[in-house]
Amino acid sequence: MRLTFYGGSKLVTGANYLLEAGGLKVLIDVGLFQGSRFSEELNYEDFKYDAKTIDYVFITHSHIDHIGRLPKLYGSGFRGTVYATEPTKAIMEVALPDTLDKTALEGREMGHPPLFSQEDMEGVLNLTHAVKYREEIKLNETVTATFHDAGHILGSSLIEFVVQENGQNKRMLFTGDLGNPPVPILAPIDYVPDVDYLILESTYGDRLHPSKEECKQKLQSVIVDGVKRGGVIMIPSFAVERTQDLLFYIDELLHQNRMPRIPIFLDSPLAIHITKVYERFTDYFNPAAADFLRQHGGLFKFDWLTFTPTTDESKKINDVPPPKIIIAGSGMSQGGRIIHHERRYLPDPKSTILFIGYQVKGSLGRRILDKEPEVKILGEKVPVKCFVEAISGFSAHADQLGLVKMTHEATRGRGLKKVFAVQGEDYSARALAVKIKLDMGIEAIAPDSNQSFEL
Numbered sequence: 001m002r003l004t005f006y007g008g009s010k011l012v013t014g015a016n017y018l019l020e021a022g023g024l025k026v027l028i029d030v031g032l033f034q035g036s037r038f039s040e041e042l043n044y045e046d047f048k049y050d051a052k053t054i055d056y057v058f059i060t061h062s063h064i065d066h067i068g069r070l071p072k073l074y075g076s077g078f079r080g081t082v083y084a085t086e087p088t089k090a091i092m093e094v095a096l097p098d099t100l101d102k103t104a105l106e107g108r109e110m111g112h113p114p115l116f117s118q119e120d121m122e123g124v125l126n127l128t129h130a131v132k133y134r135e136e137i138k139l140n141e142t143v144t145a146t147f148h149d150a151g152h153i154l155g156s157s158l159i160e161f162v163v164q165e166n167g168q169n170k171r172m173l174f175t176g177d178l179g180n181p182p183v184p185i186l187a188p189i190d191y192v193p194d195v196d197y198l199i200l201e202s203t204y205g206d207r208l209h210p211s212k213e214e215c216k217q218k219l220q221s222v223i224v225d226g227v228k229r230g231g232v233i234m235i236p237s238f239a240v241e242r243t244q245d246l247l248f249y250i251d252e253l254l255h256q257n258r259m260p261r262i263p264i265f266l267d268s269p270l271a272i273h274i275t276k277v278y279e280r281f282t283d284y285f286n287p288a289a290a291d292f293l294r295q296h297g298g299l300f301k302f303d304w305l306t307f308t309p310t311t312d313e314s315k316k317i318n319d320v321p322p323p324k325i326i327i328a329g330s331g332m333s334q335g336g337r338i339i340h341h342e343r344r345y346l347p348d349p350k351s352t353i354l355f356i357g358y359q360v361k362g363s364l365g366r367r368i369l370d371k372e373p374e375v376k377i378l379g380e381k382v383p384v385k386c387f388v389e390a391i392s393g394f395s396a397h398a399d400q401l402g403l404v405k406m407t408h409e410a411t412r413g414r415g416l417k418k419v420f421a422v423q424g425e426d427y428s429a430r431a432l433a434v435k436i437k438l439d440m441g442i443e444a445i446a447p448d449s450n451q452s453f454e455l
């Protein structure tokens with residue numbers, strides 16, 4: 001069998017891997033390349049393979065850097081079957097139309113034809129088949145696949161492939177993005193032993209996160225200090241999982257009287273929509289979160305929290321005097337409503353911007369986080385005078401320790417033959433590969449884009 005890395009190689013985004021085995025061509029993830037723009041130029045290039053010849057696509061999870069080019073694949077002639085877990089499919093149905101709008105807008109600005117059309121999007125969703133964790137999917141006589149819980153976002157998966165070749169079973173595991181447990185809502189990671197080849201994410205392959213309790217304390221102190229200064233606390237947040245987890249932590253801080261009661265706005269139509277999808281899939285939650293939901297009649301209903309789905313409601317946030325908390329997308333400030341709040345409050349020395357997620361190189365979020373004194377927003381120069389804070393431990397990605405643990409679990413039994421570190425910037429991916437090689441004696445590399453391996 002052969003494995004080729006078409007995206008997500010020494011890059012966090014654009015995940016796209018081709019597995020050729022048992023006479024089949026199977027893609028794992030068809031993600032969008034993201035950087036300074038929501039959709040980078042690279043997305044407009046043709047696929048390096050013939051989309052018409054692809055039999056199956058397996059989706060690890062519904063983040064855009066894993067699903068964003070799926071409709072383009074349909075537009076390029078793909079008519080096979082897409083497999084995803086039930087929540088992944090439900091979130092795709094919300095996230096892809098949002099991607100269509102954002103890429104159409106950016107495409108016009110960049111003078112491109114649209115990346116994909118409404119028909120492409122509907123076409124690929126019609127080909128998408130929802131499955132449950134641990135359900136064995138037989139692709140043909142020699143290849144089977146199974147989804148396992150990756151604990152990253154709702155419905156996220158490790159995908160295991162078993163290929164029979166020359167009387168041997170070869171087992172391959174794609175981690176997609178791996179979670180950073182414990183998390184308030186999700187069930188724990190469902191580790192898989194007896195793996196030959198591990199395709200391991202490496203976003204934080206060179207770093208360790210602080211503990212969740214330390215993160216909660218930091219969240220508390222950022223909010224309390226921000227309120228004392230009487231400013232606005234802006235939190236750019238990813239619509240899927242991070243926002244829901246953050247609301248859960250804020251609710252807890254309020255319950256425990258660890259922060260003052262101030263207005264909190266969830267100013268993201270996408271996050272509001274996805275929050276509703278979450279409430280449909282409580283059987284994917286951990287038992288404590290499912291109980292909480294049953295007792296409270298909703299996970300994200302607490303005093304002081306206002307959802308502002310419409311533009312008018314969003315504008316009215318400006319009339320509410322500070323202190324106040326505004327949670328809005330996009331998570332890396334590559335558009336979305338957060339940039340309007342940033343334009344208004346970044347120059348205010350009393351205000352705070354708090355990053356709780358990964359900021360990709362080149363994004364506006366990364367430039368603010370790297371303390372550039374001035375940034376450009378909507379063509380305007382905006383000085384950054386507010387407090388800039390970051391909490392990396394709320395990340396939905398495992399740190400180096402979590403990734404090494406994943407490797408230990410996967411090598412149990414028959415022993416890993418090779419690890420491929422993907423979905424990390426060059427340095428993180430290589431640092432993780434070196435760590436695995438030195439500490440565990442397992443062959444590990446960070447593959448290059450378009451590199452193929454016979455396994």
Ligand SMILES: [Zn+2]
Nearest residue numbers: 061063152177
């Ligand atoms: Zn992800």
